[in-house]
Amino acid sequence: MSSYETFLLFEDIDRPGLNTLEVYQRERGGYEMLRKALDMEPGEVLAQLQASGIRGRGGAGFAMGTKASFIPHGDMDKYVVCNADESEPGTFKDRELMQKNPHLLIEGIAIAARAIEATHAFIFIRGEYELQADILERALAEAKAADLLGSLNMWVHRGAGAYICGEETALLDSLEGRRGNPRLKPPFPAVQGLYQGPTLINNVETLMNAPLILRMGGDEYAKLGTERSTGTKVVSVSGCVQRPGNYEVELGIPSRDILYGLAGGPPEGRAIKFWFPGGSSSPVLPGTDEFLDLPYDFESMAKAGSMLGSAAIIVVDDTVSVVDVALKTAKFYRHESCGKCTPCREGTNWTVKMLERIDNGEATPMDLDIMAAVCDQIIGHCLCVLGDAMAMPIASMIKHFRPEFEAHIEAARERNGLGASIPPLNRDEHAGPMPVLN
Amino acid sequence: VAIDPTRVRRFAHGSRVPGWDEAADLWKAPAVVPDAATTPVPEELRREIEDYMGRYPDFRSAAIPALHAAQRVHGWCSPTAIEQVACVMRLTPGYLQAVATFYDMFETVPKGRHDIYVCTNISCSLRGADDIYATMLSAAGDDPDFHVKAFECLGACDLAPMASVDGQYVGPLTEADCDAIVADVKAGRPVLPAKQLQNLKAAGQPGGGVSGRSEAGGEKA
Secondary structure: OOOOOOOOOOOOOOOOOOOOHHHHHHHOOOOHHHHHHHHOOHHHHHHHHHHHOOEOOOOOOOEHHHHHHOOOOOOOOOEEEEEEOOOOOOOOHHHHHHHHOHHHHHHHHHHHHHHHOOOEEEEEEOOOOHHHHHHHHHHHHHHHHOOOOOOOEEEEEEOOOOHHHHOHHHHHHHHOOOOOOOOOOOOOOOOOOHHHOOEEEEEHHHHHHHHHHHHHOHHHHHOOEOOOOEOEEEEEEEEOOOOOEEEEEEOOOEHHHHHHHHOOOOOOOOOEEEEEOOOOOOOOEEOOHHHHOOEOOHHHHHHOOOOOOOOEEEEEEOOOOHHHHHHHHHHHHHHHOOOOOHHHHHHHHHHHHHHHHHHHOOOOOHHHHHHHHHHHHHOOOOOOOHHHHHHHHHHHHHHHHHHHHHHHHHHHHHHOOOOOOOOHHHOOOOOOOOOOOO | OOOOHHHOOOOOOOOOOOOOOOOOOOOOOOOOOOOOOOOOOOHHHHHHHHHHHOOOOOHHHHHHHHHHHHHHHHOOOOHHHHHHHHHHHOOOHHHHHHHHHHOOOOOOOOOOOEEEEEEOOHHHHOOOHHHHHHHHHHHHOOOOOEEEEEEOOOOOHHHOOOEEEOOEEEOOOOHHHHHHHHHHHHHOOOOOHHHEHHHOOOOOOOOOOOOHHHOOOOOOO
16 A cells, blocks of 8 residues: 555455455454444434535445435335446446455445335346456355345346446336336436335445444544545546556545556656546546646546546546547447437437548538537436536547647548648648649 | 449448348237247246346346346347247247347347457557457457457456456457467367456555556655
8 A cells, every 4th residue: 555545445455355254254343334233223324424425436426425315214115226337438446346345335235225224225237247246146145144134135136238227217227127228307216216116326335435434433434535525535547557457545635646656657758648537428637737736536626627427537648649539439428328318319429420520531620619519419408417428528628639639630631632621711831732622 | 513323332221321220020910928838948047037036026127137047048139038038027029129139248149159348448449459359350250159349348447458258357468368368268268367357466465466556656745
């Protein structure tokens, strides 16, 4: 552990056998917090979660305690769903956490279930995580055999490969055995979710923090991090860095410490061109000092025009063309759009076509304005944020790197013998050959 | 400007838009819930699906696990596979077909037995995944046993570029590894044992550290 890191979730994470009940319970005192929670009133557990101020670790950053407090009281069937459908490009924190410490997740879910008095719990894990699902199933069987979960009915549910199922309402549809299409909100899942019952949906990392919050006390946990971004966060760093991997840091440390101090910065002789601060859905930030010195927390990222998202940092260095990254990003969202809302289904498709036009040398700089307008028309006009998740990074790339897009357009036109796109009247002598009209 | 009609790209059905994969026969009556008396279902598969159905408050939730099971038995989500699931779950084949076509891991056309998903998303492609995919395609060649697919982010960007071989994550890959993967799968050996996610030594142990945690150092400025 280096001086930049603060370990809560990663404490002892690499201990061999941590994924067995033997080590987790008998040697590390696991499941004690669950026993404590079962002795407490549900309201007290909820109060601890609220006092911790922990915000959702899956992307939206909504306060977990507040979300849980929306669940109505009463005698109906209530559900806890753990969102382990980690598909955001660049994110791999839940994979490591579940693989190495599955019992902590099971305990966290059981504590959350106690807080809202839920009867059923499901872990929705993406189908590609076969190793992790097997480990979770084994751990769950151990916990059930040791009678640790009481009357809570918990199962691991494997998905089948769809990014959209990470969206909470699409996840519920998928868990109900349908196509993963998002639902109209409101009603929010806290009121009407799985099987029309009140449902608490949280990310793996959020739920894993629940036992730690109970152990430390909510107020003590809130002292970590910044005032409005409490606690620690597992950050996944990938792309053009020397040491890609998961690092647990206190929220609010300078972004530079994560990118350079922990991940080692870009390879020798290269510089950071731009970085995604929170998965491929977050608007990109240039690799300039202004942005690298920002504290890494929810508010600072929002103020800089981006978002913390799932805290997956993807670093792009100066040897990579921004157009290639934009096309890759847009193609991903086109493929994953479920097709329910028109702005997303059509917008992602046309953005890809226009970016391909740039590559083919058929585009003009006006295409950039049209693309920005398409992005504008997607944002805020769909049932879920998948469309926004494409529009925001693409719009930010055009905003920060417009000269590069324009140079790419001109270069591709020259290459294809279409001539420059700028009309003769506005050209100066340095602008290259005249357009060929036919 | 006259347009040369031979330059206009057309699909097999003569249109410029791709349209549906197959034309639907609108005269055909919709398929109903299969008759259990005339639809044989392997006993093992039936038991597995019934086990899944018992786990959820609403039995329909078992649709995806059941399709996974059927795909394992039949190799792909064939009409027979879907009919058998429909028979056990008492659903129409159309409902299950709609579910199966939505998800990336279900194949509604015949595929090879061995799945090789090569991640080609942003983080992996920054480290050369597109070349790995091309090499993997040529390494597998036209062997019908292999199903090589460019997949979206598999959640292992610390191993980039990586692939999932029959559910086993391996990485970081070089182009030379592609032939080794194909050879290992053909011989029935464990695939690239030194590069498997589960065999990678945890960071912090001697010789470990694919994720850079153990090596990350330096004093706080």
